[in-house]
Amino acid sequence: MHHYPFHIGDYLIKTAHLSVEEDCAYRRLLDLYYETEAPIQNETQTVSKRIRMGSQSDIVGLILQEFFTLQDDNCWHQSHCDEVIAAYHAKCEHNREAGKLGGRPKKNIKTQTVSKRLANDNRSITVSNPNQEPITNNQEPRIKEKPMRENALTALVEMGVDRQCAEDWIAVRKAKRAPLTKTVLADLEREAGKAGLTVSQAVEICAKKSWQGFNASWSWQDVFPGQNKRIPKQDNFSERDYGTGGAL
Numbered sequence: 001m002h003h004y005p006f007h008i009g010d011y012l013i014k015t016a017h018l019s020v021e022e023d024c025a026y027r028r029l030l031d032l033y034y035e036t037e038a039p040i041q042n043e044t045q046t047v048s049k050r051i052r053m054g055s056q057s058d059i060v061g062l063i064l065q066e067f068f069t070l071q072d073d074n075c076w077h078q079s080h081c082d083e084v085i086a087a088y089h090a091k092c093e094h095n096r097e098a099g100k101l102g103g104r105p106k107k108n109i110k111t112q113t114v115s116k117r118l119a120n121d122n123r124s125i126t127v128s129n130p131n132q133e134p135i136t137n138n139q140e141p142r143i144k145e146k147p148m149r150e151n152a153l154t155a156l157v158e159m160g161v162d163r164q165c166a167e168d169w170i171a172v173r174k175a176k177r178a179p180l181t182k183t184v185l186a187d188l189e190r191e192a193g194k195a196g197l198t199v200s201q202a203v204e205i206c207a208k209k210s211w212q213g214f215n216a217s218w219s220w221q222d223v224f225p226g227q228n229k230r231i232p233k234q235d236n237f238s239e240r241d242y243g244t245g246g247a248l
Contacts, residue, residue, distance in 0.1 A: 004034045004084055025053055025063045030081070037085050039075035040068065152180040159185070161200045168207035178212045191216045197224070 015023055028051035033040060040047055044064065048057035068076035156166035173180055192202035194216035202214045205223045214220075 001034045001037055001085065001088055004030075021053075021056060021059050022063055025051070025056065025060050026067060028053065029060070029063060029068075033078065033081045034085070037088075039071070039073070039077045039082075040064065042070060042074045042076060155180075155182075155185060156199075156203060159189070159199045161203045165200070165204050165207050169203050172207060172210050173212050176212045184213065188214050195220070 015026060018026065029040060029047075032047070032051055044061045045054070045057050047064075048054050048060040051060070053060055064070075064076050068078050071077050152170055153163070153166055156169075157163055161169075170180060178184075188202055189199050191214050192199050195202070195214075197205075201224060205211070205220045206214050208223055209220070211218075
């Protein structure tokens with residue numbers, strides 16, 4: 001054993017009558033007992049030399065007689081030391097058996113509840129199984145689409161949008177912190193078709209009105225007054241009320 005429990009209070013009570021030499025002998029005998037994990041041999045002179053008190057074997061003999069018991073195996077025993085060593089061996093055996101089984105058993109995690117906040121949403125996600133995909137009460141979690149960044153301008157130009165007009169609209173969306181994505185472009189193209197406009201015209205309207213998106217039902221005719229609109233104008237959907245361009 002490399003260490004053992006030492007209760008200072010109990011030790012002081014039992015050894016208050018000892019001299020300095022006797023106290024030293026007792027402490028060193030205890031260290032020898034725990035280090036070897038075995039009783040002390042009944043060879044006082046040899047034991048005295050081993051604990052570096054060869055010239056004081058008489059003191060060592062007195063301590064052995066007072067604090068230890070000579071048993072049939074011709075060794076000095078102490079019941080408390082034997083109990084501590086036995087408990088240590090039992091723990092070592094338990095650890096060896098646990099090692100054969102792959103170490104300590106894993107804790108049984110019954111339920112883990114994780115509360116997360118979705119972007120622009122106050123609903124919480126409850127996860128019963130750490131390996132299960134998160135599920136909400138109403139719908140699956142939203143996956144934020146990555147912005148096109150460098151390809152945004154190129155994509156608009158390839159759709160027939162004037163380059164300067166495309167740059168102006170991208171600047172409007174950037175000011176509103178609304179990155180341009182493939183989904184946004186698809187919605188823009190769909191709504192432009194509903195209004196009988198080209199994508200270029202829809203982008204020009206958005207740039208001039210500082211809209212971050214386009215909806216066919218909004219009031220855009222002042223930009224292209226002669227344009228034929230396929231759906232009737234709805235006064236309830238004006239740029240005054242939806243100047244931010246809605247959800248696009």
